[in-house]
Amino acid sequence: MTGRPLSEPDERLPLRARLALHEIDGVTLLVVPAVLFVIGLFVYPFIYGFILSFQPKAGGWLANYQKFFSVPFLYDTIAATLWLAVPATLINVLISIPIAMHVRRMNRRRILTTILVIPITLGTVLIAEGLLNYLGPQGWLNRTLMLFGFGQVRLVHNYTGVMLSLILSGFPFAFLLTLSYITGIDPSLEQAASTLGAKPMARFRHILMPLLAQGLAINLCLSFVQTFSVFPSAVLLGAPAGATRVISIAAYQAAYEQYDYSMASAIAMIMGFAQLLVVALILSARSFVYRGAVSGGKG
Amino acid sequence: MATQALGQQKSAGERLWAIAIWALVIFFVVNFVAMIATVVVNSFGTRWLGTWLPAGYTTRWYGAAWQEFQLDDVLIVTFQVVGAVVLLSGLLGVPAAYALARRNFPGKQLVILLFLLPMLIPPITFGIPLATVLYQSHLGGNISGVILANMVPTVPFVVLVMIPFVEQIDPRIEAAARVFGAGTGRLFLHVLLPLLAPGILAALLLVLVRTIAMFELTFFTAGPGSQTLVVALYYAVYAAGVRAGQSIDAMAVVYMVTTLVWLLIALRFVDPTQIVTRAKSGSAAE
Amino acid sequence: MAIAARDFRELRLDEMSRNFGFVNALKGVNLTVRRGEFIALLGPSGCGKSTALNCLAGLLNLSGGSVWLDNTRIDQLKPEARGFGMVFQNYALFPHMSVRKNIGFGLAMQGRSKADIQRKVDEALAIVRLGDQAEKLPGQLSGGQQQRVAIARAIVIEPPLVLMDEPLSNLDAKLRLEMRAEIRRIHELIGSATIYVTHDQEEALSLADRIVVMRAGEVRQVGTPEDLYVRPAHPDVAEFMGYRNQIRSHATKAGNLLSINVGGVGLHGTPIDNAADGAIVAAIRPDDLKITSGGPLAVTVESAQYHGNEFYCSGRATDGAELYFRSETKIQKGDTVRLMADPSRVLVYAETPS
Numbered sequence: 001m002t003g004r005p006l007s008e009p010d011e012r013l014p015l016r017a018r019l020a021l022h023e024i025d026g027v028t029l030l031v032v033p034a035v036l037f038v039i040g041l042f043v044y045p046f047i048y049g050f051i052l053s054f055q056p057k058a059g060g061w062l063a064n065y066q067k068f069f070s071v072p073f074l075y076d077t078i079a080a081t082l083w084l085a086v087p088a089t090l091i092n093v094l095i096s097i098p099i100a101m102h103v104r105r106m107n108r109r110r111i112l113t114t115i116l117v118i119p120i121t122l123g124t125v126l127i128a129e130g131l132l133n134y135l136g137p138q139g140w141l142n143r144t145l146m147l148f149g150f151g152q153v154r155l156v157h158n159y160t161g162v163m164l165s166l167i168l169s170g171f172p173f174a175f176l177l178t179l180s181y182i183t184g185i186d187p188s189l190e191q192a193a194s195t196l197g198a199k200p201m202a203r204f205r206h207i208l209m210p211l212l213a214q215g216l217a218i219n220l221c222l223s224f225v226q227t228f229s230v231f232p233s234a235v236l237l238g239a240p241a242g243a244t245r246v247i248s249i250a251a252y253q254a255a256y257e258q259y260d261y262s263m264a265s266a267i268a269m270i271m272g273f274a275q276l277l278v279v280a281l282i283l284s285a286r287s288f289v290y291r292g293a294v295s296g297g298k299g
Numbered sequence: 300m301a302t303q304a305l306g307q308q309k310s311a312g313e314r315l316w317a318i319a320i321w322a323l324v325i326f327f328v329v330n331f332v333a334m335i336a337t338v339v340v341n342s343f344g345t346r347w348l349g350t351w352l353p354a355g356y357t358t359r360w361y362g363a364a365w366q367e368f369q370l371d372d373v374l375i376v377t378f379q380v381v382g383a384v385v386l387l388s389g390l391l392g393v394p395a396a397y398a399l400a401r402r403n404f405p406g407k408q409l410v411i412l413l414f415l416l417p418m419l420i421p422p423i424t425f426g427i428p429l430a431t432v433l434y435q436s437h438l439g440g441n442i443s444g445v446i447l448a449n450m451v452p453t454v455p456f457v458v459l460v461m462i463p464f465v466e467q468i469d470p471r472i473e474a475a476a477r478v479f480g481a482g483t484g485r486l487f488l489h490v491l492l493p494l495l496a497p498g499i500l501a502a503l504l505l506v507l508v509r510t511i512a513m514f515e516l517t518f519f520t521a522g523p524g525s526q527t528l529v530v531a532l533y534y535a536v537y538a539a540g541v542r543a544g545q546s547i548d549a550m551a552v553v554y555m556v557t558t559l560v561w562l563l564i565a566l567r568f569v570d571p572t573q574i575v576t577r578a579k580s581g582s583a584a585e
Numbered sequence: 586m587a588i589a590a591r592d593f594r595e596l597r598l599d600e601m602s603r604n605f606g607f608v609n610a611l612k613g614v615n616l617t618v619r620r621g622e623f624i625a626l627l628g629p630s631g632c633g634k635s636t637a638l639n640c641l642a643g644l645l646n647l648s649g650g651s652v653w654l655d656n657t658r659i660d661q662l663k664p665e666a667r668g669f670g671m672v673f674q675n676y677a678l679f680p681h682m683s684v685r686k687n688i689g690f691g692l693a694m695q696g697r698s699k700a701d702i703q704r705k706v707d708e709a710l711a712i713v714r715l716g717d718q719a720e721k722l723p724g725q726l727s728g729g730q731q732q733r734v735a736i737a738r739a740i741v742i743e744p745p746l747v748l749m750d751e752p753l754s755n756l757d758a759k760l761r762l763e764m765r766a767e768i769r770r771i772h773e774l775i776g777s778a779t780i781y782v783t784h785d786q787e788e789a790l791s792l793a794d795r796i797v798v799m800r801a802g803e804v805r806q807v808g809t810p811e812d813l814y815v816r817p818a819h820p821d822v823a824e825f826m827g828y829r830n831q832i833r834s835h836a837t838k839a840g841n842l843l844s845i846n847v848g849g850v851g852l853h854g855t856p857i858d859n860a861a862d863g864a865i866v867a868a869i870r871p872d873d874l875k876i877t878s879g880g881p882l883a884v885t886v887e888s889a890q891y892h893g894n895e896f897y898c899s900g901r902a903t904d905g906a907e908l909y910f911r912s913e914t915k916i917q918k919g920d921t922v923r924l925m926a927d928p929s930r931v932l933v934y935a936e937t938p939s
Contacts, residue, residue: 023404025402027402028402033394035413038417041451045429099323102321117566118331121559122555129548130551131334140333189677191642191671197665229424232514255430264431
């Protein structure tokens with residue numbers, strides 16, 4: 001009994017007991033079907049696509065990637081997508097901050113949040129169709145502009161239309177996320193700051209923003225990933241052969257118009273990688289900012 | 300106290316700021332509502348060219364759309380897909396959530412990461428490789444492929460949504476049930492299921508709403524007979540030059556009504572923010 | 586250049602009122618606080634003491650009345666303009682700032698120079714005895730340490746008034762006793778006026794120069810700890826101060842005293858307020874009901890809880906009245922004991938809704 005370290009497992013324990021020590025039993029096995037599903041239909045296709053991207057129809061193993069980065073029609077899609085996604089993300093997230101700050105004190109927030117959930121629920125296809133009507137040359141928006149003396153503005157089948165649809169579908173999401181982060185900040189922190197002489201701007205700068213920063217980073221990542229994968233609105237509402245030829249269109253065309261699944265997988269990988277890069281960038285900036293709990297102590 | 304602004308004596312600057320904020324919000328909402336209204340009005344209009352409102356009103360476009368886009372078939376397919384996705388996601392997801400909430404096994408963090416990924420990575424990025432695999436397995440182009448593809452983001456969603464619900468149930472209740480002689484089957488049926496029912500309902504309603512609107516995954520995996528409503532709508536708008544706009548808008552209205560009816564039902568059980576913030580709660584687990 | 590509170594003569598609350606919808610949380614509170622005083626706002630939950638404190642801080646607006654600092658009316662000022670220090674119940678330490686930055690925050694808001702801030706923060710750290718924790722984050726400190734940071738943060742700005750909202754309620758019993766002494770020591774060191782909210786009468790008795798007992802939004806009594814302990818002005822104040830026996834009965838005059846019917850026996854008591862013949866409430870502390878072999882009041886013991894050097898007992902008199910008393914020797918349920926109380930320790934109040 002003496003001299004035996006407590007952490008050594010007893011080899012004479014039956015397998016079941018040993019597994020139970022690691023909390024593996026019948027209940028744990030309940031997680032297996034879902035895990036198998038995700039592995040089979042998410043991880044495996046991803047790996048499959050990854051490998052497939054290195055098996056082009058013609059040329060060496062890097063041919064797909066070389067082709068992508070040498071053909072302007074292809075690599076320009078990254079720029080086109082970023083040119084849409086970055087401003088849309090910044091607008092959606094940054095504007096959500098002052099609005100969320102204001103709305104957090106409302107008693108009947110739920111009406112507003114319910115209204116804002118509707119664009120998210122309806123989805124990008126419906127919003128694209130709606131904007132085609134509403135922003136069209138004879139649509140209500142242009143009519144109103146003409147009524148006030150401004151000329152007709154071209155808002156469909158171009159960059160502007162897609163940008164507006166990204167804001168319409170993306171802002172509610174960013175806003176609801178920001179709101180949930182802001183309401184998670186202990187209100188007594190701002191109260192304490194005000195008793196110490198901090199005016200509203202100072203409170204925002206020294207208390208709210210630092211504590212919000214971690215949530216904002218996540219918000220930026222999620223919103224960016226959403227906007228970067230814009231697809232139906234870029235086709236229906238934009239100029240898919242021109243200014244709004246985004247990378248998802250290139251992937252789609254490779255798969256369903258050219259039947260080049262290898263190339264399509266390669267483009268999907270590039271797309272995923274680009275998103276990963278930006279997300280990593282945002283999150284690495286986050287490490288310079290406070291990342292802990294947002295309440296003011298015990299109690 | 301949390302809802303009290305610090306000292307209500309507002310300066311002129313603060314009042315201006317409040318007005319600006321509200322103006323922005325109202326502008327957004329007004330434009331959005333107007334956009335929806337355009338679609339609805341157009342679907343009921345006889346002709347609408349160059350005027351504020353249509354020349355006259357009719358409901359014939361709905362009949363036309365019903366025929367033209369075979370909406371009866373499409374709706375059946377949509378509900379088959381959505382129903383299957385909801386059921387299967389629940390069957391796979393709820394037990395998994397229970398296991399994750401109650402057991403701390405080696406590799407648990409990895410499993411949670413595994414469930415987070417399909418929710419964080421957008422459908423297009425994994426949709427194309429997924430479609431490729433499905434077509435290779437001859438599941439692409441028909442309804443089973445569509446169902447499987449749509450389950451990829453929803454199974455993790457159900458898991459991540461249900462974990463907090465399970466954690467809320469005191470494990471000692473389960474222990475008590477066992478002490479009083481309940482086997483696992485009866486424990487599940489008489490104790491767990493009733494307690495988890497609201498959470499399961501909330502999660503499944505959210506899955507339902509999300510799947511009706513899920514475009515990309517169905518788009519990549521559907522064949523002509525397995526399109527859901529949102530994909531059929533896309534194709535209709537895409538080929539809009541050939542068809543009358545009003546019948547497309549009629550179809551769009553059918554889509555909106557379908558989605559919003561389920562949204563309203565879901566909102567009776569769920570707070571609007573939960574439709575959005577599940578991804579956040581996974582990554583903010585600090 | 587030690588930390589010393591700013592000078593002022595008095596803080597005056599004039600009919601201070603606050604409503605929340607239909608609920609009157611504060612109903613016309615009047616109070617004058619002099620420089621250097623330690624005032625405790627004492628009362629049960631919901632009595633309005635925290636509301637009063639938040640109104641003083643400016644975190645809540647008044648629905649009526651006014652607050653004056655000497656000759657300046659301050660109730661229209663925002664919290665950031667009042668210059669009062671406040672210690673919150675949950676400390677409200679900024680989690681992303683070090684202890685040093687937390688304490689120096691108020692000074693930074695005043696626009697002081699870095700050297701100034703450094704010096705003052707060091708002084709404050711010395712006063713609360715936390716010098717070696719200066720660079721830590723609040724999350725790395727214990728509850729008691731967080732407490733002291735909160736206090737340091739409030740006093741370093743040298744406010745004329747320090748507001749404390751039940752600061753000790755989240756600490757364990759031992760720490761509470763230690764921190765009580767600390768708070769009093771710091772108060773005397775910097776010479777500010779302190780308004781301290783608590784529901785614990787022991788805390789109020791040991792800390793305050795004057796206690797304001799509140800109930801349902803009103804001030805029931807203001808007085809020194811001895812005043813309140815020996816001569817509470819109303820039955821509810823008496824009950825709050827530990828006069829656990831509240832006997833409803835009838836009284837008849839007996840010289841300067843009143844004779845009241847308790848347990849079928851006549852006890853003599855001292856009239857407070859307008860108590861005279863008629864319906865009364867008699868308040869007696871359990872420790873003032875002494876077991877004496879010839880005592881007038883016969884009581885059957887119902888329970889006796891061991892408390893170290895004495896027993897806390899309850900029993901029933903012959904008329905069914907439940908009485909609480911103490912015993913130095915062990916007694917059992919079912920025993921009969923005889924109690925007596927000194928008339929000066931039986932406080933008799935008129936039974937009127939007041």
